[in-house]
Amino acid sequence: xxxxxxxxxxxxxxxxxxxxxxxxxxxxxxxxxxxxxxxxxxxxxxxxxxxxxxxxxxxxxxxxxxxxxxxxxxxxxxxxxxxxxxxxxxxxxxxxxxxxxxxxxxxxxxxxxxxxxxxxxxxxxxxxxxxxxxxxxxxxxxxxxxxxxxxxxxxxxxxxxxxxxxxxxxxxxxxxxxxxxxxxxxxxxxxxxxxxxxxxxxxxxxxxxxxxxxxxxxxxxxxxxxxxxxxxxxxx
Amino acid sequence: xxxxxxxxxxxxxxxxxxxxxxxxxxxxxxxxxxxxxxxxxxxxxxxxxxxxxxxxxxxxxxxxxxxxxxxxxxxxxxxxxxxxxxxxxxxxxxxxxxxxxxxxxxxxxxxxxxxxxxxxxxxxxxxxxxxxxxxxxxxxxxxxxxxxxxxxxxxxxxxxxxxxxxxxxxxxxxxxxxxxxxxxxxxxxxxxxxxxxxxxxxxxxxxxxxxxxxxxxxxxxxxxxxxxxxxxxxxxxxxxxxxxxxxxxxxxxxxxxxxxxxxxxxxxxxxxxxxxxxxxxxxxxx
Numbered sequence: 313x314x315x316x317x318x319x320x321x322x323x324x325x326x327x328x329x330x331x332x333x334x335x336x337x338x339x340x341x342x343x344x345x346x347x348x349x350x351x352x353x354x355x356x357x358x359x360x361x362x363x364x365x366x367x368x369x370x371x372x373x374x375x376x377x378x379x380x381x382x383x384x385x386x387x388x389x390x391x392x393x394x395x396x397x398x399x400x401x402x403x404x405x406x407x408x409x410x411x412x413x414x415x416x417x418x419x420x421x422x423x424x425x426x427x428x429x430x431x432x433x434x435x436x437x438x439x440x441x442x443x444x445x446x447x448x449x450x451x452x453x454x455x456x457x458x459x460x461x462x463x464x465x466x467x468x469x470x471x472x473x474x475x476x477x478x479x480x481x482x483x484x485x486x487x488x489x490x491x492x493x494x495x496x497x498x499x500x501x502x503x504x505x506x507x508x509x510x511x512x513x514x515x516x517x518x519x520x521x522x523x524x525x526x527x528x529x530x531x532x533x534x535x536x537x538x539x540x541x542x543x544x545x546x547x548x
Numbered sequence: 549x550x551x552x553x554x555x556x557x558x559x560x561x562x563x564x565x566x567x568x569x570x571x572x573x574x575x576x577x578x579x580x581x582x583x584x585x586x587x588x589x590x591x592x593x594x595x596x597x598x599x600x601x602x603x604x605x606x607x608x609x610x611x612x613x614x615x616x617x618x619x620x621x622x623x624x625x626x627x628x629x630x631x632x633x634x635x636x637x638x639x640x641x642x643x644x645x646x647x648x649x650x651x652x653x654x655x656x657x658x659x660x661x662x663x664x665x666x667x668x669x670x671x672x673x674x675x676x677x678x679x680x681x682x683x684x685x686x687x688x689x690x691x692x693x694x695x696x697x698x699x700x701x702x703x704x705x706x707x708x709x710x711x712x713x714x715x716x717x718x719x720x721x722x723x724x725x726x727x728x729x730x731x732x733x734x735x736x737x738x739x740x741x742x743x744x745x746x747x748x749x750x751x752x753x754x755x756x757x758x759x760x761x762x763x764x765x766x767x768x769x770x771x772x773x774x775x776x777x778x779x780x781x782x783x784x785x786x787x788x789x790x791x792x793x794x795x796x797x798x799x800x801x802x803x804x805x806x807x808x809x810x811x812x813x814x815x816x817x818x819x820x821x822x823x824x825x826x827x828x829x830x831x832x833x834x
Contacts, residue, residue: 360724362720362723362724377724378724380720380721380724384718384720384721384724385718385721386713386714386717386718386721386722387717387718388713388717389710389713389714389717393710393714396707396710397710397711397714397722397725397727398725400711400725400726400727401725401726409707444725448725448726
């Protein structure tokens with residue numbers, strides 16, 4: 313579904329991504345974890361075509377839609393308008409802009425349709441951002457920092473929606489997260505990105521037990537997931 | 549009473565012409581974040597072109613439409629130069645539009661000379677409550693109201709209008725959604741050109757237009773646009789009307805030689821008052 317090979321991205325003289333390779337199979341839910349400044353958002357912006365790579369290869373079979381870090385809604389427009397604009401590139405005309413199919417997946421959005429996006433709570437905005445990405449009918453959903461700045465209960469709710477999408481609609485999910493506990497709970501496989509390089513990858517269970525990863529992301533404990541998100545990961 | 553009504557309707561028409569110029573500023577700024585100081589040029593180009601075409605025997609209607617389309621094309625060219633290079637900061641684009649406006653003087657003098665041009669569009673006057681009002685004033689008011697209603701519908705209801713607003717609201721998210729932000733910016737410049745051109749063909753029958761008329765048009769249009777924060781067409785219309793009526797009353801009851809200065813001072817006072825109210829609200833304890 314997605315193959316990234318030896319990807320290099322530079323901003324001027326600074327190298328943001330240095331030989332990154334990863335792959336996603338159809339229906340997988342894969343995590344990409346790493347600290348601030350590791351290059352996670354640069355990677356997903358490159359996959360979205362916002363950033364041009366200096367070298368390497370990205371093979372994408374299908375459509376990728378991104379839920380960007382910080383939600384990035386159109387604050388002055390209504391929720392319905394935000395959702396409709398998510399279908400801009402779908403090329404399905406007026407029917408493609410009907411948010412009914414997103415309301416089926418995210419029913420909490422329906423009563424918010426007429427509200428201005430800028431007036432919503434953080435959790436509601438994140439849900440709109442997910443809904444807007446879904447309006448593009450993506451084969452791969454790249455979610456950048458789902459949990460950023462949100463209360464644990466709200467994150468658990470959003471995580472449940474993501475899992476349902478993955479399980480029931482077969483949407484491939486790339487979850488880009490600083491919160492490794494959440495990412496490892498939701499996903500079966502993960503990549504660790506540090507300073508623009510993939511430093512570890514494999515099943516989340518194994519990564520969580522790795523002393524290096526545990527020290528960096530779980531405060532030195534190998535007990536892993538902490539507050540678990542109900543449901544766990546599914547097989548691709 | 550007759551004089552008052554004459555000044556009022558004259559001022560409303562004048563204000564509508566300012567508002568049309570302002571709408572061009574707003575259309576461009578709300579999408580691109582650029583203050584387009586070539587906005588007055590679009591009106592001048594259209595006014596001069598319409599006069600030229602009518603002088604060559606083209607019928608009314610066709611001549612004005614062609615002139616407005618030319619202004620739209622000029623707007624597109626200004627847009628290509630001002631924002632065509634990705635990453636150009638809005639301040640740099642502003643300076644580019646200023647430079648293009650000055651460059652336009654030379655082109656306009658070469659094509660149309662340096663003498664003012666005017667033409668008659670809708671001749672005659674009507675009597676309203678004993679006040680003789682030029683029909684052209686009523687045309688300006690009617691066209692402006694229809695244009696602003698259309699702009700409101702376009703930005704508020706149409707998918708394309710919302711995509712244009714999205715580009716201004718969050719260009720990064722717009723790009724993620726697949727919207728070509730650059731193309732939308734150029735569309736906004738073309739729209740700004742059309743709106744400026746519309747103002748130009750409506751104003752030229754009332755006041756002769758020359759190559760350097762852009763300064764007065766842009767100054768008043770910019771003041772009206774600022775009233776709406778350069779982003780809200782409805783408030784720009786209100787700003788234009790306040791400015792136009794103030795100018796007409798100053799010219800009628802005091803002196804025409806400083807009507808613009810007094811009207812702009814009034815606008816400044818209103819904006820300072822509005823800004824101070826916002827601060828007061830912000831300072832109120834929660």
